Amino acid sequence: MGDLIAMVKEFLGKALMRILIIAVIVGAWAGWNWFNAGKTTIDNPTDQAITFTLDGKEYTLQPNSSQNVKLARGEHTLVYSGETVKFEKGKGETATDDFLGGKYALLNPTQSVYVYYKQIYTKNMSESAANSIVSTFDCPEGGEFKAGEKCPFKLYDDAFIEVNADYGVNSSLPGTATIRKGATYTIKSKLFRFDDFEKYMSEE
Numbered sequence: 001m002g003d004l005i006a007m008v009k010e011f012l013g014k015a016l017m018r019i020l021i022i023a024v025i026v027g028a029w030a031g032w033n034w035f036n037a038g039k040t041t042i043d044n045p046t047d048q049a050i051t052f053t054l055d056g057k058e059y060t061l062q063p064n065s066s067q068n069v070k071l072a073r074g075e076h077t078l079v080y081s082g083e084t085v086k087f088e089k090g091k092g093e094t095a096t097d098d099f100l101g102g103k104y105a106l107l108n109p110t111q112s113v114y115v116y117y118k119q120i121y122t123k124n125m126s127e128s129a130a131n132s133i134v135s136t137f138d139c140p141e142g143g144e145f146k147a148g149e150k151c152p153f154k155l156y157d158d159a160f161i162e163v164n165a166d167y168g169v170n171s172s173l174p175g176t177a178t179i180r181k182g183a184t185y186t187i188k189s190k191l192f193r194f195d196d197f198e199k200y201m202s203e204e
Contacts, residue, residue: 039105040105041067042061042066042109043061044062052109055076061109071107072089073089080110085159089162108157114169115194119190120134140155168191169193172190174188
């Protein structure tokens with residue numbers, strides 16, 4: 001995780017935000033429809049196949065793969081590698097600090113690290129102003145971050161992750177986005193696998 005923190009720190013110092021002119025329309029409510037349909041993504045970002053049970057049913061996921069299942073609101077039980085975790089869908093973090101996208105649910109049997117990230121798309125706005133809008137989360141402790149410093153991302157390693165996001169782990173942030181009339185920016189959010197976030201940052 002130290003490499004990621006250093007990479008993000010360098011990224012923030014050079015050019016945290018991509019200042020973009022609007023070109024395409026993106027579907028901001030896709031995540032909302034996904035959650036309301038009762039669907040949850042089960043993800044295995046590791047290089048080993050995993051077997052687990054969810055509410056008494058056994059599943060096997062191949063390395064670096066995911067599966068979508070219908071999971072109703074309410075309490076559920078996950079058993080993986082001898083550990084039992086109980087969680088409740090619909091009770092989790094329904095909003096991070098502002099309402100973005102729709103509710104996105106991910107089951108994380110391996111309790112791997114995921115990154116929730118906010119990308120701002122702007123016109124006629126300085127980098128520092130754009131940075132201040134999306135950097136609302138406490139930065140990870142350690143590394144080169146200063147005490148009290150804010151970041152545009154948040155780390156999760158829970159067995160069940162529930163956030164408001166425009167894009168899930170298998171979708172990409174768009175290169176451009178639509179800004180509504182009279183506004184100077186729009187924000188899109190995504191839940192990344194840890195390795196995918198590192199790659200995304202390195203490409204900036």
